[in-house]
Amino acid sequence: MDNTVYTPGLLLGDNYTVPNYATGLTGGGSGIYNVYATWVVSANIGSPTTVANANFLVSSDGPLLTPPTVNQNTGMSGGPGGNAGWFYLGTVGLTAGNTYTVVLDPIVDNYVSVRMAGVMWEMVPEPSTLALAMVGGLLLFGGIARRRNR
Numbered sequence: 001m002d003n004t005v006y007t008p009g010l011l012l013g014d015n016y017t018v019p020n021y022a023t024g025l026t027g028g029g030s031g032i033y034n035v036y037a038t039w040v041v042s043a044n045i046g047s048p049t050t051v052a053n054a055n056f057l058v059s060s061d062g063p064l065l066t067p068p069t070v071n072q073n074t075g076m077s078g079g080p081g082g083n084a085g086w087f088y089l090g091t092v093g094l095t096a097g098n099t100y101t102v103v104l105d106p107i108v109d110n111y112v113s114v115r116m117a118g119v120m121w122e123m124v125p126e127p128s129t130l131a132l133a134m135v136g137g138l139l140l141f142g143g144i145a146r147r148r149n150r
Contacts, residue, residue: 006024007024008021009022011085023125025122027121027122027123030094030095030096031126032092033091035058035065035090035120035121036086037086037118038116039115053070053071054072055107057104058089058100058101058102062093072114086120094121100121104116
């Protein structure tokens, strides 16, 4: 889906048994983005150690992002990506107006069957914005607690 924004805290899937939760931010501008991919999991795509393995290559303002090889028959660590949700590829810096790509590159060149159903770029809060929000929340909480004690 185009321009989908997930509810903050929604579990998108896990990567190496670490859960990834939605930020809930609307992207479209320059900033830092988490990149995810998803695909249909199928156990009938050749050998799990060769044909089903693939590398993702993600362009950004910095160096090419190359996450670890993924087995598309099972996802990674038994489930993320594919039918289980979004597979976290990494975090990249993007500039509004530029074009970026996610390329799926098989690690073998004979009888290759790799697949991708979608890519998601999700904006991440800047550290300064996140810090200000946390300080504001603490001040608000402190003011409420102080009123209750009077």
